Amino acid sequence: MKNDREEIRQSVEKWEKGVVAKTISRFPERKTPFLSTSGYEVKRVYSPLDIENLDYNQDLNVPGEYPFTRGVQPTMYRGRFWTMRQYAGFASAEESNERYKYLLQQGQTGLSVAFDLPTQIGYDSDHPLSQGEVGKVGVAIDSLADMEILFDGIPLDKVSTSMTINAPAAVLLAMYIAVAEKQGVSADKLNGTIQNDILKEYIARGTYIFPPKPSMRLITNIFEYCSKEVPEWNTISISGYHIREAGSTAAQEIAFTLADGIAYVEAAIKAGLNVDDFAPRLSFFFNAHNDLFEEVAKFRAARRLWAKIMKDRFHATNPKSMMLRFHTQTAGSMLTAQQPDNNIIRVTLQALAAVMGGTQSLHTNSRDEALALPTEDAVRIALRTQQIIAYESGAGDTIDPLAGSYFVESITNTLEQSAEQYLKKIDDIGGAVIAIEQGFIQQEIQNSAYTWQQEIEKGERIVIGVNKFTMKEPSPKGLLRVDPKVGVLQVQKIHDLKAKRNQQDVLVALSALKAAAETDANLMPLILNAVKTYATLGEICGVLREVFGEYQASVTI
Amino acid sequence: MSNPIRVLVAKPGLDGHDRGAKVIARAFRDAGMEVIYTGLRQTPEQIVETAIQEDVDLIGLSILSGAHNHLFPRIMELLKEKEALDIKVIGGGVIPDEDIPFLKEQGILEIFTPGTSTVDCIEFVRQHVQK
Numbered sequence: 001m002k003n004d005r006e007e008i009r010q011s012v013e014k015w016e017k018g019v020v021a022k023t024i025s026r027f028p029e030r031k032t033p034f035l036s037t038s039g040y041e042v043k044r045v046y047s048p049l050d051i052e053n054l055d056y057n058q059d060l061n062v063p064g065e066y067p068f069t070r071g072v073q074p075t076m077y078r079g080r081f082w083t084m085r086q087y088a089g090f091a092s093a094e095e096s097n098e099r100y101k102y103l104l105q106q107g108q109t110g111l112s113v114a115f116d117l118p119t120q121i122g123y124d125s126d127h128p129l130s131q132g133e134v135g136k137v138g139v140a141i142d143s144l145a146d147m148e149i150l151f152d153g154i155p156l157d158k159v160s161t162s163m164t165i166n167a168p169a170a171v172l173l174a175m176y177i178a179v180a181e182k183q184g185v186s187a188d189k190l191n192g193t194i195q196n197d198i199l200k201e202y203i204a205r206g207t208y209i210f211p212p213k214p215s216m217r218l219i220t221n222i223f224e225y226c227s228k229e230v231p232e233w234n235t236i237s238i239s240g241y242h243i244r245e246a247g248s249t250a251a252q253e254i255a256f257t258l259a260d261g262i263a264y265v266e267a268a269i270k271a272g273l274n275v276d277d278f279a280p281r282l283s284f285f286f287n288a289h290n291d292l293f294e295e296v297a298k299f300r301a302a303r304r305l306w307a308k309i310m311k312d313r314f315h316a317t318n319p320k321s322m323m324l325r326f327h328t329q330t331a332g333s334m335l336t337a338q339q340p341d342n343n344i345i346r347v348t349l350q351a352l353a354a355v356m357g358g359t360q361s362l363h364t365n366s367r368d369e370a371l372a373l374p375t376e377d378a379v380r381i382a383l384r385t386q387q388i389i390a391y392e393s394g395a396g397d398t399i400d401p402l403a404g405s406y407f408v409e410s411i412t413n414t415l416e417q418s419a420e421q422y423l424k425k426i427d428d429i430g431g432a433v434i435a436i437e438q439g440f441i442q443q444e445i446q447n448s449a450y451t452w453q454q455e456i457e458k459g460e461r462i463v464i465g466v467n468k469f470t471m472k473e474p475s476p477k478g479l480l481r482v483d484p485k486v487g488v489l490q491v492q493k494i495h496d497l498k499a500k501r502n503q504q505d506v507l508v509a510l511s512a513l514k515a516a517a518e519t520d521a522n523l524m525p526l527i528l529n530a531v532k533t534y535a536t537l538g539e540i541c542g543v544l545r546e547v548f549g550e551y552q553a554s555v556t557i
Numbered sequence: 558m559s560n561p562i563r564v565l566v567a568k569p570g571l572d573g574h575d576r577g578a579k580v581i582a583r584a585f586r587d588a589g590m591e592v593i594y595t596g597l598r599q600t601p602e603q604i605v606e607t608a609i610q611e612d613v614d615l616i617g618l619s620i621l622s623g624a625h626n627h628l629f630p631r632i633m634e635l636l637k638e639k640e641a642l643d644i645k646v647i648g649g650g651v652i653p654d655e656d657i658p659f660l661k662e663q664g665i666l667e668i669f670t671p672g673t674s675t676v677d678c679i680e681f682v683r684q685h686v687q688k
Binding site: 201 | 566570572573574575576579580582583584586592594595597598600622623624627628651653654655670672674675
């Protein structure tokens with residue numbers, strides 16, 4: 001930089017007091033102050049003065065090197081685009097298998113499985129609480145038999161598969177390993193991710209089963225098992241997505257996600273694992289919200305902060321342990337039921353933020369998702385949105401394109417500092433688990449969500465089609481409906497399976513699992529064994545419920 | 558001064574999306590109503606039992622999982638069985654327009670879909686609950 005600081009300060013000050021003041025006196029600005037989506041004041045203009053303490057090598061550095069602010073790989077999208085991964089699954093395994101094959105045909109590069117709520121909470125389709133829910137928000141999986149159908153004709157050594165499964169993650173991972181084995185694919189060839197992030201279930205998403213302690217044990221069991229048997233697998237996807245969807249700000253999204261991450265690392269170290277043995281397989285999942293620049297800054301700030309945490313707090317030495325690799329989904333909560341085609345444009349901007357923020361994989365929401373599960377047509381447009389960004393916009397041709405922007409660097413710093421303050425608060429409380437049990441994190445998010453809603457109702461926050469530029473429209477047509485018959489069919493399938501399988505094998509496997517659950521043993525091999533006897537998900541989780549008990553949430557409003 | 562309106566905000570089924578439920582619960586409370594929030598994963602039986610025990614005037618059901626056509630009618634059935642149909646019921650969440658007539662036939666007073674203002678909900682409750 002040629003100019004010295006004082007010169008810049010003088011010219012900015014002269015401009016503000018002179019021409020700017022004069023202009024504003026005649027034509028006031030649209031509002032005072034301007035705030036980012038998360039509530040930070042956005043200045044009229046940014047200059048080198050806003051980033052004068054930035055140390056390039058220390059704070060940014062080159063892509064692929066500590067602290068990874070500019071990205072985790074040395075060539076990023078110049079080598080290979082992000083993985084285009086649409087979250088999908090509904091009704092039966094047969095129907096979801098068809099949708100996956102369609103998406104792969106359309107150029108999608110990875111699978112992402114959505115399970116129905118009974119599966120996510122460890123109930124079989126014939127459980128009384130499953131009534132009305134089977135196949136609704138995802139595919140119903142009751143046993144290995146369903147999983148075999150789900151991946152029929154999809155070679156598991158050729159695709160990477162992400163599974164949004166948390167409390168029963170060990171069971172679904174075991175089913176995936178067993179299907180692969182039947183295809184002749186060994187576990188060390190498997191690529192993919194299980195969400196396996198129970199803490200954010202307590203905070204924001206709600207599909208918990210067991211209390212925190214046994215839940216953390218299952219998670220560390222998976223870390224340990226996979227580090228030896230499934231080395232390419234991402235054993236957890238530490239998720240800020242749902243925290244943001246529940247109403248948090250961008251800084252809260254970073255802070256609460258990394259606080260959860262810290263809790264997992266601490267639990268694994270406490271269980272005797274070496275940080276560099278499991279940390280390289282930790283992955284993250286963030287939201288891409290509406291505020292373009294704030295979102296890009298968020299991804300950059302999260303990468304830098306996590307790298308520092310892993311290095312300084314946990315003394316990791318493998319650079320891979322310090323890399324925050326993440327999946328992104330565009331913000332479902334920002335979709336509107338009104339004028340749903342507008343959602344295509346929202347998703348485009350959100351997806352662009354994710355790409356400019358250096359995401360490793362991306363799900364783009366479909367325009368009709370404020371109304372129902374997406375139709376095939378809507379999903380295709382969402383996928384095409386990613387392909388247009390990738391192949392036509394040029395956004396992936398240079399790495400971290402917004403680096404060096406006075407504005408983006410400045411808000412990257414602001415978000416990082418703000419997140420650090422929250423982390424400090426959570427440390428003082430005693431860590432994420434206690435902060436959740438006390439309802440601190442939930443309460444912070446609820447406050448943000450309530451403020452957001454009030455701002456919309458007062459017209460301080462504009463949502464096109466909802467509180468501005470509204471119009472009368474006909475009811476949307478052609479939404480996807482899940483046939484209620486799927487519940488009946490799924491129940492029939494369980495009955496047939498139970499009549500056919502070797503009951504003795506099932507009982508032996510389940511009682512071995514129960515006995516092991518009462519000790520400190522790693523449960524993964526026992527769960528895998530049970531899955532292979534065609535014990536159902538509900539039976540396996542049922543045994544664990546007996547030993548571990550169930551989580552009772554603290555209710556706050 | 559008349560007694561405040563008592564409302565039970567309830568999450569039926571397995572759905573974990575409670576942002577809307579919590580926002581509306583707080584909005585009702587800030588509007589001077591007495592609000593009880595059930596928390597997640599409530600069966601129709603639990604909801605009706607709580608509503609009767611807490612002597613509420615109205616139940617607000619929030620659901621985003623698509624199970625409304627199964628769970629809402631069940632709640633109305635139970636209210637009828639318990640002779641508690643004086644308790645009004647409204648619903649909200651991701652509910653397709655074409656399902657609304659069916660739900661109203663079951664006795665649900667109104668369904669509020671995404672984008673509804675809390676002010677409108679509060680106004681509706683005040684109009685329909687006589688204290």
